[in-house]
Amino acid sequence: xxxxxxxxxxAHRYLDGEPFRELEGGEFATADRLxxxxxxYAERLPALDPALDEVVMAAVRRRTPARRRGGxxxxxxxxxxxxxxxxxxxxxxxxxxxxxxxxxxPVPAAPTGAAxxxxxxxxxxxxxLSAPKARTVSVAGSFNGWQVGAxxxxxxxxxxxxxxxxxxxxxxxxxFVVDGTRWxxxxxxxxxVDDGFGGRNSVIVVGPKGLVRS
Amino acid sequence: xxxxxxxLVTSLMLAAPAAAAAQDAxxxxxxxxxxxxxxxxxxxxxxxxxxxxxxVPDQPLANKAIEGWAKRVPAPRILSxxxxxxxxxxxxxxxxxxxxxxxxxxxxxxxxxEAMRSGMRAEQVRSVVRAAAAAEIAAxxxxxxxxxxxxxxxxxxxxxxxxxxxxxxxSMADLLDLPSIARAMHDQGLxxxxxxxxxxxxxxxxxxxxxxxxxxGDRPPLVPPVSRHDHAPGHLNFTR
Numbered sequence: 012x013x014x015x016x017x018x019x020x021x022a023h024r025y026l027d028g029e030p031f032r033e034l035e036g037g038e039f040a041t042a043d044r045l046x047x048x049x050x051x052y053a054e055r056l057p058a059l060d061p062a063l064d065e066v067v068m069a070a071v072r073r074r075t076p077a078r079r080r081g082g083x084x085x086x087x088x089x090x091x092x093x094x095x096x097x098x099x100x101x102x103x104x105x106x107x108x109x110x111x112x113x114x115x116x117p118v119p120a121a122p123t124g125a126a127x128x129x130x131x132x133x134x135x136x137x138x139x140l141s142a143p144k145a146r147t148v149s150v151a152g153s154f155n156g157w158q159v160g161a162x163x164x165x166x167x168x169x170x171x172x173x174x175x176x177x178x179x180x181x182x183x184x185x186x187f188v189v190d191g192t193r194w195x196x197x198x199x200x201x202x203x204v205d206d207g208f209g210g211r212n213s214v215i216v217v218g219p220k221g222l223v224r225s
Numbered sequence: 226x227x228x229x230x231x232x233l234v235t236s237l238m239l240a241a242p243a244a245a246a247a248q249d250a251x252x253x254x255x256x257x258x259x260x261x262x263x264x265x266x267x268x269x270x271x272x273x274x275x276x277x278x279x280x281v282p283d284q285p286l287a288n289k290a291i292e293g294w295a296k297r298v299p300a301p302r303i304l305s306x307x308x309x310x311x312x313x314x315x316x317x318x319x320x321x322x323x324x325x326x327x328x329x330x331x332x333x334x335x336x337x338x339e340a341m342r343s344g345m346r347a348e349q350v351r352s353v354v355r356a357a358a359a360a361e362i363a364a365x366x367x368x369x370x371x372x373x374x375x376x377x378x379x380x381x382x383x384x385x386x387x388x389x390x391x392x393x394x395x396s397m398a399d400l401l402d403l404p405s406i407a408r409a410m411h412d413q414g415l416x417x418x419x420x421x422x423x424x425x426x427x428x429x430x431x432x433x434x435x436x437x438x439x440x441x442g443d444r445p446p447l448v449p450p451v452s453r454h455d456h457a458p459g460h461l462n463f464t465r
Contacts, residue, residue: 153288156259157295180401182339182368194296201404202375204343207289207306208298216372218401 018042132180132219138162138187138197143170145189152185152212154178159188180219184212252287259291265300266290269307276311281318282331285338286311314338320347324354326363336364340371349384356388365400366391372404376411382421389425 021031022038026046034042060066138150148164154176155161164172164187172187184204187195196203200213252273256266269290273283289310293303317337321329329337337350345367353370357363366387373383390400403424410420 151295153292156288157292159295181365182336182372192297201408202343202372204339204371204375206292206296207310207342208293208296208302210296214372214375214404216369216401216404218405219398220402 133177134180134217134219135175136178136215136217137173137175138164138185139171139173139199140164140187140195140197141169141171142187142189142195145170145172147190148172149188150174150176150185151188151194152183154183154185159191178217180217182214182216184214186210186213252283256287256290256294259294261290261294262300265294265303268304272304272307272311276314279315281311281314282334284331285314285335310338310342313342316347317341317350320350321354321363323347324351326354326360330360330364333360333364333367336367336371340367340374343371343375345371345374345380345384349380352384353387353391356391358391358394362391362397362400365397369400369403373407376404376407376417378407378417378421382417386421386424 018026018038018041019034021034022042024031025034025038026042140148142148145166147160148166149160150162150164151157151159162174162176164174166172184206185197185200187197189195194210196211197213200215202214203211204214206212250270253266253270256269257263261269269287273286276286277283286307290303290307293306298306314334314337317340318329318334320341321333321337326333333354337354340350340353341347349370350367353366354363357366370380370383370387373386374380378386386403387400390403406424407420410423411417415423
């Protein structure tokens, strides 16, 4: 235990320069001696550099957080946001708009010839091609996304290939695909038109009543 | 409040480009899914985006690229065909607008473009569109006129038949029936001029007011809706 721990509360007040009520004689002597020793010790301490304040403050400024970190801290700290209720609705509408135009999964290919679909009817159409030497024949057109093999035709004993497809009412463009590579127009179609690639597409216009037999 | 307003304005400013970008991405992804190389798909999507920005439908352009790729057409030729089709649709859009449809649908524009590709002139397209009682009739009318013209009737005759049918308030079914009827008459040996006269005179099964009178007279019999494409089969002679 050091000496000041044995002091009374009034002795502490005396050392601190505060008002006190009563001290014993011994306490006065001890306190005065401690004060004298403290002063003597303080006088032996080296003098502080007058520029110490500036040095310390410069060090503090160097350690100031970067602006970016400050910005991040601003966002992370809890804030009170004041907003008019009407803006909640406006923001919700804007968010709905953004979500509505956001990329979506690709839509299945729409047939080219789907331009004409005034009636929701579907008509069964039979395609035929006489090609005795062919190994495979299929129909590719606007109604099946020009997929080779999507509508495969069956061969009978005479070499007549045929297939039946349910087509929406409207105009359709197509060709026969022989042996997977050879594109052949249908000579019985309503019309043959330029396909834009130097070839000819066959055209049929399917009405709700079906096709006309010649 | 300033921050919220900024967010709102930014969201709205991003909406339009986001919509265009989403559409581009959709077409590009669709083309790549069909096997088109990424570069070709990108170029086609760019053409489609440019066309879309000018009020021209973009899906027919993507479909044309898919058709070309399925037919194993070289990429430069596909791009050329897509550009040409975009240009044709732009002209078709102008023709349809000139006929009184201020904001034509993509369906009508595509039908008009196909008709013009089949040889119909802009004024013929305008005639058909003007005769249509409603915008949704214009597209089938154009397709039928184009099919008739491609059958050899000639553009003016084809337009005359379609316009007559529309003005006589024939049904959509009757209108769509015309290419089949013309084809059947052709197979019976009638000349294009005879076909025109017989259809206009009501020989297609309708009377002179355009009303259908039944499947009799000079009109070839109709195949029922569950029908056959029952012309003589195409005969293909080729050597492998």
